[in-house]
Amino acid sequence: MAASAKIATEFLKDPLIWLFLASLAFVILQRRRLGSAPFPPGPKPLPVIGNMTLVDQLTHRGLAALAKHYGGLLHLRLGRLHVFAVSTPEYAREVLHVQDAAFSNRPATIAVVYLTYGRSDMAFAHNGAYWRQMRKLCVTKIFSRRRAETWLAVRDGYGALARAVGRRSGEAVNLGELIFNLTVGVIFRAAFSTRDEDGLDEFIAILQEFSSLLGLFHIGDFFPWLGWVGRRGFNRRLRTGRGALDKFIDRIIDEHMRRGKNAADPDADLVDGLLAFLAEANPISGKHREDALRFTRDNVRAMIMDMLFGGPETVGSMTEWAMAEMMRSPDDLRRLQQELANVLGLDRTVDEPDLDKLPFLRCVVKETLRMHPPIPLLLHESAKDCVVGGYFVPKGSRVLVNAWAINRDPGAWKDGDTFRPSRFMPGEREAAGLDLKGGCYEFLPFGSGRRSCPAQGLGQHAVEFAVAQLAHGFNWELPDGMKPAELDMGDIFGLTALRATRLYAVPPHHASHAPCKYCLTCPM
Ligand code: HEM
Numbered sequence: 117m118a119a120s121a122k123i124a125t126e127f128l129k130d131p132l133i134w135l136f137l138a139s140l141a142f143v144i145l146q147r148r149r150l151g152s153a154p155f156p157p158g159p160k161p162l163p164v165i166g167n168m169t170l171v172d173q174l175t176h177r178g179l180a181a182l183a184k185h186y187g188g189l190l191h192l193r194l195g196r197l198h199v200f201a202v203s204t205p206e207y208a209r210e211v212l213h214v215q216d217a218a219f220s221n222r223p224a225t226i227a228v229v230y231l232t233y234g235r236s237d238m239a240f241a242h243n244g245a246y247w248r249q250m251r252k253l254c255v256t257k258i259f260s261r262r263r264a265e266t267w268l269a270v271r272d273g274y275g276a277l278a279r280a281v282g283r284r285s286g287e288a289v290n291l292g293e294l295i296f297n298l299t300v301g302v303i304f305r306a307a308f309s310t311r312d313e314d315g316l317d318e319f320i321a322i323l324q325e326f327s328s329l330l331g332l333f334h335i336g337d338f339f340p341w342l343g344w345v346g347r348r349g350f351n352r353r354l355r356t357g358r359g360a361l362d363k364f365i366d367r368i369i370d371e372h373m374r375r376g377k378n379a380a381d382p383d384a385d386l387v388d389g390l391l392a393f394l395a396e397a398n399p400i401s402g403k404h405r406e407d408a409l410r411f412t413r414d415n416v417r418a419m420i421m422d423m424l425f426g427g428p429e430t431v432g433s434m435t436e437w438a439m440a441e442m443m444r445s446p447d448d449l450r451r452l453q454q455e456l457a458n459v460l461g462l463d464r465t466v467d468e469p470d471l472d473k474l475p476f477l478r479c480v481v482k483e484t485l486r487m488h489p490p491i492p493l494l495l496h497e498s499a500k501d502c503v504v505g506g507y508f509v510p511k512g513s514r515v516l517v518n519a520w521a522i523n524r525d526p527g528a529w530k531d532g533d534t535f536r537p538s539r540f541m542p543g544e545r546e547a548a549g550l551d552l553k554g555g556c557y558e559f560l561p562f563g564s565g566r567r568s569c570p571a572q573g574l575g576q577h578a579v580e581f582a583v584a585q586l587a588h589g590f591n592w593e594l595p596d597g598m599k600p601a602e603l604d605m606g607d608i609f610g611l612t613a614l615r616a617t618r619l620y621a622v623p624p625h626h627a628s629h630a631p632c633k634y635c636l637t638c639p640m
Pocket of ligand 1 (some may be wrong): 238239240251303422423424426427428430431434485489490491494495496560561562563564566567568569570571572574575576579
C-alpha cells in the first residue's frame with residue numbers, strides 16, 4: 117500500500133503528467149459544451165494554453181483583422197479565460213442593449229484590481245448597488261449640464277489653450293502635449309473645483325506611468341496556478357505607481373476636508389459628495405451603519421482616480437486627433453474656420469451657447485470620434501451563462517466590443533477609413549441621423565447601455581470647445597514644409613488609443629501686436 121502511494125506521489129511530481137491531465141480536462145470540457153449552443157468561430161486553440169500565441173492580437177486592429185476571417189462574434193481561449201470579440205453593429209446591439217444587464221460587469225486584470233483598490237472605483241466596479249450609487253453621484257456632481265462650475269472650467273481651460281498657442285506663434289508647437297496638459301487642468305477644475313494646479317507636471321508623469329501599469333498583464337491573469345511567477349518585481353512596480361498617486365490624491369482629499377463644504381451646496385463638487393458618503397458610512401463611532409454601503413477612503417481615492425484617468429486622455433486625444441485629421445484635410449479646416457467666422461465674427465471667442473449654432477464643428481468632432489474612438493475596445497464581462505446569436509458565452513467571459521471596427525464597419529459606413537465630416541451634416545442621408553447617445557449601434561464612441569460613458573455631454577462639449585478655439589484662433593501649418601499626406605496617422609494600443617507620434621503644428625507668426633484674424637485671443 118505504502119509502495120503504491122509512493123509511486124502515485126512520484127507520478128504526480130512529473131510536470132508532463134500534469135500537462136496531460138490538464139489537456140484531458142480541457143478536451144472533456146470542450147466536448148461537454150457540444151450538447152448545447154456552440155462557441156462562436158475562432159482560431160483553433162492549443163491544449164492548455166489555448167490561443168495564447170495570439171495574445172498580441174488583442175488590440176482593436178488585431179481583433180478587426182481576425183473578425184474578417186471568423187466573423188462578427190469570435191471566440192478565443194486564453195489559458196483559463198474565454199474571450200469574445202464583438203465586431204459588428206448587430207452583435208453590439210445584442211450585447212449592449214438586448215442583454216445589457218447580463219454583460220454589464222467589468223473584467224479586470226491583477227494589475228487593475230490592485231490599482232483600483234480592489235475595484236473600489238466606478239469604472240471597474242461590477243454592476244451592483246455600489247456602482248449605481250457612484251454613477252448617480254458623478255452624474256449629478258460633475259457631468260450635469262446645469263453645473264456651472266464644470267462649464268466654466270471647460271471655457272477657461274481652453275481659453276488658456278488658445279493663449280498658450282498665441283504666445284508661441286511662428287514656432288512648431290507640440291499641440292498634443294499642450295492639449296493634454298490643459299485638459300488635465302480642465303478636469304481638475306471641473307471635478308475638484310480647484311484652480312490650484314501646483315504639481316501638475318509631477319501629476320502628469322504619475323498619470324503616464326499609471327496608464328502603462330493599467331495595461332499590464334501577468335501570467336496569473338490567464339493561469340491562476342502560475343500567479344506566483346515573477347510576482348515580486350511586478351508587485352513592487354504596482355506598489356510604487358499607486359503610492360505616488362495616493363500621495364497626490366490624498367492632497368486633494370485633505371484640501372476638501374479642510375474646506376468642509378456641505379455636499380448639498382450647489383457648487384459642491386464630486387469630492388464633497390464622496391466625503392459626505394464617507395462620513396455617513398463611518399459615523400463618529402467608526403462603525404458602518406447597517407443600511408449604509410461599505411464605503412472607505414479607498415473608495416474616495418479610487419473614484420478620484422477614475423476622473424483623472426477617464427477625462428484627460430479621452431478628451432485630450434480626441435482634440436489632438438481632430439486637429440491632425442484637419443491638417444490632413446485642409447478643405448475641412450477652411451470650411452470650419454469659415455463657419456466659425458460667420459457665426460462668431462472675428463472679434464470674440466467661442467462660448468458655450470455658440471456650440472449649438474456650429475453644425476460643421478459638431479460634424480468634425482463626430483467624425484473624429486468615429487474614426488478614432490479613444491476607448492477602442494469596450495471591456496465587458498458576462499455575469500451569467502448567455503446565448504448570443506445562437507452561440508454560447510459562459511459566465512465570467514471577457515467580452516470586448518470593438519468600437520473602432522464597428523465605427524468603420526463596411527456594411528454600415530461608406531468609405532469608413534476616410535475622414536469626411538460632411539457625412540454627418542443635417543440633411544445628409546448617410547449619417548445625419550446618428551447621434552452619440554448610444555442608440556446607434558454602428559456608432560459607439562461613448563459605448564451604449566448602462567456602462568456607457570457617464571460624461572458623454574461633458575466629453576463631447578469639451579472637445580468641441582477645444583477644437584473651436586484652435587481652429588478659430590489660428591491658421592495652422594505643418595512644420596518644416598511637411599505635406600498633409602506625410603503626417604503620421606498611426607495609433608498605439610492601450611486602454612486608450614493615442615496617436616503614435618505627437619502632433620506638431622505651426623501657428624502663423626505675428627506681423628504686429630494688434631489682434632489679427634489668426635489670433636483672436638492674442639495675449640500680447
Ligand atoms: C471624448 C471624450 C470621451 C469619450 C469618447 C469617452 C468614452 C467612454 C467609453 C467608450 C466608455 C466605456 C463604455 C462601455 O464600456 O461600454 C467610457 C466610460 C467611462 N467614462 Fe468616458 N469618455 C470620454 C470622456 C470622459 C470624461 C471627461 C470622463 C470623466 C471626467 C469620463 C469618465 C468615464 C467613466 C468614469 C467611465 C466608466 C463608466 C462605468 O463603468 O459605469 N469619460 N467612456
